Amino acid sequence: MSHTKRKQAKTSQIITLLKKEYPNARCSLTFSSPWELLVATILSAQCTDKRVNKVTKKLFNKYHTLEQYANIPIEELEEDIRSTGFYHNKARTIRESARIVLEEHGGTVPSSLEELTKLPGVGRKTANVVLGNAFHKPGIVVDTHVKRIAFRLELTRQKDPVKIERELAEILPSEEWTNFGHLLISLGREYCTARKPECSACPLKKLCPQKGVPSHA
Numbered sequence: 001m002s003h004t005k006r007k008q009a010k011t012s013q014i015i016t017l018l019k020k021e022y023p024n025a026r027c028s029l030t031f032s033s034p035w036e037l038l039v040a041t042i043l044s045a046q047c048t049d050k051r052v053n054k055v056t057k058k059l060f061n062k063y064h065t066l067e068q069y070a071n072i073p074i075e076e077l078e079e080d081i082r083s084t085g086f087y088h089n090k091a092r093t094i095r096e097s098a099r100i101v102l103e104e105h106g107g108t109v110p111s112s113l114e115e116l117t118k119l120p121g122v123g124r125k126t127a128n129v130v131l132g133n134a135f136h137k138p139g140i141v142v143d144t145h146v147k148r149i150a151f152r153l154e155l156t157r158q159k160d161p162v163k164i165e166r167e168l169a170e171i172l173p174s175e176e177w178t179n180f181g182h183l184l185i186s187l188g189r190e191y192c193t194a195r196k197p198e199c200s201a202c203p204l205k206k207l208c209p210q211k212g213v214p215s216h217a
Contacts, residue, residue: 007155007171013207014153015176018183021203025182027133029053034109034134035101036060038119039069041126042093047084055084066107069098093121111135124162132178140165140172141181145188152192152210 001009018025028049031037036056043052059080063069069077077091084090097119101109109130110116116127128139142150142161150156156167172180191202199205 004171010153010207011155011171011180014204015180015183017203017207018187022183022186025179025186027129027182028185029129029133030056031134032060034111034130035066035069035098037134038097038109038116038122038126038130039094041129042090042097042121043081043084045090046086052084055081066098066102070095070102089121096120097122109134111137113139124165128165128178128181132181136178138174138177140168140177141185142168143181143185144194145185145192146181148194149184149188149192152197152208153204154209 027037029037029040029044030053031040039059040052040056043055062080063072072095074091074095077095078087081087081090081094100119101107105115110119111131113124113127113131116122116130117124125141125143128141131137131139132141140146142164147159147161147164150164150168151159155171156164158164158167168180169177187202187204191198192204199208202208
């Protein structure tokens with residue numbers, strides 16, 4: 001069996017076990033439209049999803065149209081999102097993205113990786129979150145949990161998120177790309193934490209060659 005085939009078989013086992021553990025794994029950000037998910041994902045940088053959801057509950061009730069977002073006084077938007085951190089950059093990103101979506105995309109958030117990543121401050125991770133969860137298109141999200149766990153499970157030896165994404169794409173069926181991220185994120189929050197992983201209770205303990213070894217990947 002080739003190296004790639006072995007990894008494919010292993011990821012199949014991982015998915016089966018994690019689906020049993022987390023049958024309802026999904027995006028933990030609250031949204032009702034692609035634009036709202038884009039905003040929430042921008043705000044989630046260096047911030048917990050719990051905090052983001054608290055902020056967006058008020059934000060999404062206050063602003064309802066792209067025109068409003070594009071014309072918010074920057075100081076007002078900064079104050080609205082201040083508690084998520086890095087609010088100066090995030091406010092500029094949100095306002096400028098709203099303007100571009102209005103002027104260049106007819107008010108509709110683009111649904112391709114290429115167009116999403118042209119928006120200011122939107123990298124592949126943010127774009128893949130939107131693609132997978134708002135548009136139901138395959139997208140592999142490589143956040144800190146996915147990066148750490150994929151490294152521990154020896155699904156990759158890469159440290160660059162783009163390279164990790166490409167390697168995972170080779171061993172995962174495309175219909176599992178989005179959910180695989182949700183599953184690993186759920187595992188990373190509960191068991192496979194960065195500093196003190198609970199390996200004895202982990203549902204993947206029989207498949208993990210580095211159980212108990214903290215990883216700085």
